[in-house]
Amino acid sequence: MNKRGRxxxxxxxxxxxxxxxALAFLVLPVLGLLIRAPWGRLIELLxxxxxxxxLRLSLVTALSATVISIAxxxxxxxxxxxxxxxxxxxxxxxxxxxxxxxPVVGGIALLLAFGRRGMVGQYLDSCCGITLPFSTPGVxxxxxxxxxxxxxxxxxxxxxxxxxxxxxxxxxxGASKSAVFRRVTLPLIGPSxxxxxxxxxxxxxxxxxxxxxxxxxxxxxxxxxxxAVYMGLEGDPxxxxxxxxxxxxxxxxxxxxLRDRWLRxxxxx
Amino acid sequence: MxxxxxxxxxxxxxxxxxxxxxxxxxxxxAVLGPNGAGKSSxxxxxxxxxxxxxxxxxxxxxVVDDPARDVFVDPAHRRIGFVFQDYRLFPHLSxxxxxxxxxxxxxxxxxxxxxxxxxxIDRFGLTDLAGRRPGEISGGQAQRVALxxxxxxxxxxxxxxxxxxxxxxxxxxxxxxxxxxxLRSFQGPTILVTHDPLDAxxxxxxxVVLESGRVTQAGTTAQIAQRPATSYVAQVMGLNLLRGQASxxxxxxxxGGELHAPDHLLAGPALVAVRPTAISLxxxxxxxxxxxxxxxxxxxxxxxxxxxxxxxxxxxxxVVDVTAGAVVELGLVAGSxxxxxxxxxxxxxxxx
Numbered sequence: 001m002n003k004r005g006r007x008x009x010x011x012x013x014x015x016x017x018x019x020x021x022a023l024a025f026l027v028l029p030v031l032g033l034l035i036r037a038p039w040g041r042l043i044e045l046l047x048x049x050x051x052x053x054x055l056r057l058s059l060v061t062a063l064s065a066t067v068i069s070i071a072x073x074x075x076x077x078x079x080x081x082x083x084x085x086x087x088x089x090x091x092x093x094x095x096x097x098x099x100x101x102x103p104v105v106g107g108i109a110l111l112l113a114f115g116r117r118g119m120v121g122q123y124l125d126s127c128c129g130i131t132l133p134f135s136t137p138g139v140x141x142x143x144x145x146x147x148x149x150x151x152x153x154x155x156x157x158x159x160x161x162x163x164x165x166x167x168x169x170x171x172x173x174g175a176s177k178s179a180v181f182r183r184v185t186l187p188l189i190g191p192s193x194x195x196x197x198x199x200x201x202x203x204x205x206x207x208x209x210x211x212x213x214x215x216x217x218x219x220x221x222x223x224x225x226x227x228a229v230y231m232g233l234e235g236d237p238x239x240x241x242x243x244x245x246x247x248x249x250x251x252x253x254x255x256x257x258l259r260d261r262w263l264r265x266x267x268x269x
Numbered sequence: 270m271x272x273x274x275x276x277x278x279x280x281x282x283x284x285x286x287x288x289x290x291x292x293x294x295x296x297x298x299a300v301l302g303p304n305g306a307g308k309s310s311x312x313x314x315x316x317x318x319x320x321x322x323x324x325x326x327x328x329x330x331x332v333v334d335d336p337a338r339d340v341f342v343d344p345a346h347r348r349i350g351f352v353f354q355d356y357r358l359f360p361h362l363s364x365x366x367x368x369x370x371x372x373x374x375x376x377x378x379x380x381x382x383x384x385x386x387x388x389x390i391d392r393f394g395l396t397d398l399a400g401r402r403p404g405e406i407s408g409g410q411a412q413r414v415a416l417x418x419x420x421x422x423x424x425x426x427x428x429x430x431x432x433x434x435x436x437x438x439x440x441x442x443x444x445x446x447x448x449x450x451x452l453r454s455f456q457g458p459t460i461l462v463t464h465d466p467l468d469a470x471x472x473x474x475x476x477v478v479l480e481s482g483r484v485t486q487a488g489t490t491a492q493i494a495q496r497p498a499t500s501y502v503a504q505v506m507g508l509n510l511l512r513g514q515a516s517x518x519x520x521x522x523x524x525g526g527e528l529h530a531p532d533h534l535l536a537g538p539a540l541v542a543v544r545p546t547a548i549s550l551x552x553x554x555x556x557x558x559x560x561x562x563x564x565x566x567x568x569x570x571x572x573x574x575x576x577x578x579x580x581x582x583x584x585x586x587x588v589v590d591v592t593a594g595a596v597v598e599l600g601l602v603a604g605s606x607x608x609x610x611x612x613x614x615x616x617x618x619x620x621x
Contacts, residue, residue: 176374183373
């Protein structure tokens with residue numbers, strides 16, 4: 001090893017020290033969670049009534065929010081990426097609002113729109129007897145509101161980056177517009193759609209502020225994992241830590257899954 | 270089938286494409302032109318990826334685009350095979366499924382479409398590549414897949430956009446010969462656009478020359494190659510093109526000088542095409558049988574392959590191809606004074 005080579009690879013201490021502090025700052029809390037975890041009672045804690053209810057509810061609502069986001073978010077992403085209509089740029093900006101809006105504010109906004117006396121909610125109540133606040137569907141609404149932008153933005157980006165010349169080629173081969181979308185567009189944006197779906201699911205699973213504001217905190221009905229963690233801190237901290245581990249596990253799974261996806265698109269392009 | 274009959278007018282800002290083409294079934298027509306002449310726009314209009322502003326496009330017996338009658342058939346229903354310059358194979362599908370895309374779109378089940386595709390795969394010698402992705406095959410192979418994919422959709426007409434431009438020179442020659450035989454076996458009308466005169470000469474029966482959106486010459490490949498109508502065509506064909514007035518076997522050239530024609534038949538505006546190899550250079554005024562002799566000075570000397578191209582300014586100014594030996598013998602450098610001669614029988618003289 002020559003000196004120059006070494007000096008280039010060894011960072012100077014004014015950079016190294018804050019960098020180490022930053023890394024430690026990010027890692028230590030997670031480490032603390034793992035160290036303080038009640039490993040011996042883990043099974044017992046996770047299979048308690050409250051835990052199982054919260055787990056089941058979180059899974060159902062987050063999956064529902066993801067499915068709804070794909071069902072209505074994918075067409076919106078397509079319109080934003082491909083169609084020409086007045087106010088398109090404004091619409092794209094609106095989509096990102098829930099990303100930066102504090103979730104509690106989102107919850108209040110949802111109450112004002114879909115609450116029993118809300119703009120839309122009063123008609124839902126009077127015509128169809130549907131009451132969203134403080135119900136499981138209300139949780140899904142809150143989660144979808146907060147998480148859908150992740151899907152729209154990811155998929156829209158993929159659609160914009162997609163080579164429309166391939167769709168032209170498909171058309172000259174006799175494929176109808178829907179067949180072009182199904183057999184060319186969708187497979188090509190597939191990795192991004194999956195990534196967007198995973199991000200949406202992860203965001204929905206971790207949703208707290210909008211959920212507790214709009215849907216409340218009823219065990220078995222609206223008390224999702226994050227809410228159960230928060231409540232657990234008051235009564236049974238071990239339970240809170242156990243449930244936190246579950247959420248940590250999901251986060252790691254998302255990271256691994258997305259990294260895999262990035263690798264694959266790297267090869268494809 | 271009655272082939273393709275089209276008049277395509279496209280307005281794009283200050284560029285206007287206005288071209289008429291008629292191609293019979295089994296015939297291959299090359300649209301030859303420099304970059305930006307409107308060749309690709311023509312193909313996009315024919316296959317329905319762009320709508321024409323005026324004119325009419327008829328494929329077979331069906332009017333597929335006629336703005337005056339508000340008729341527009343979208344690309345999916347025109348049944349026009351398109352081989353794109355960049356091939357545009359679907360990266361997420363195997364070679365086999367790329368070729369099966371057309372039959373599948375026509376309504377065949379997955380298995381049936383693949384069976385049909387296999388026939389084309391075998392015919393094009395792609396059997397070993399059937400399972401590969403487009404990213405795993407060479408440019409020449411991709412070109413074959415693109416053609417097989419277009420033909421498997423059983424098109425009523427075939428369009429090729431610069432079919433060989435994406436290939437390196439070494440493979441281009443092989444693929445060109447192979448493409449020729451495949452095009453010969455296609456029953457429908459074929460239109461290919463290219464800026465390479467060799468593509469046009471080898472692959473096509475007729476050539477339409479397109480320059481700045483207009484047709485400047487149309488004819489058989491032999492006619493185009495022998496009697497270019499514009500300096501562009503002469504240049505790509507490697508010919509000297511001179512313009513003048515013919516009378517009594519003598520052509521008075523517009524830019525100075527005169528030449529003896531091989532016969533006395535022509536009178537009026539005339540074009541003279543001379544191959545660069547048909548002109549000889551001499552250090553002194555030649556005393557030979559050549560009837561056309563004139564003086565000039567060399568303005569450029571440039572090797573081209575095994576010959577040397579000498580640009581000579583005079584009346585007329587021409588390019589002359591000589592051997593490297595002649596360059597040494599005559600001591601040709603820029604500025605050299607030379608005598609030029611060519612036989613009257615070497616001149617291709619025709620009405621201009």
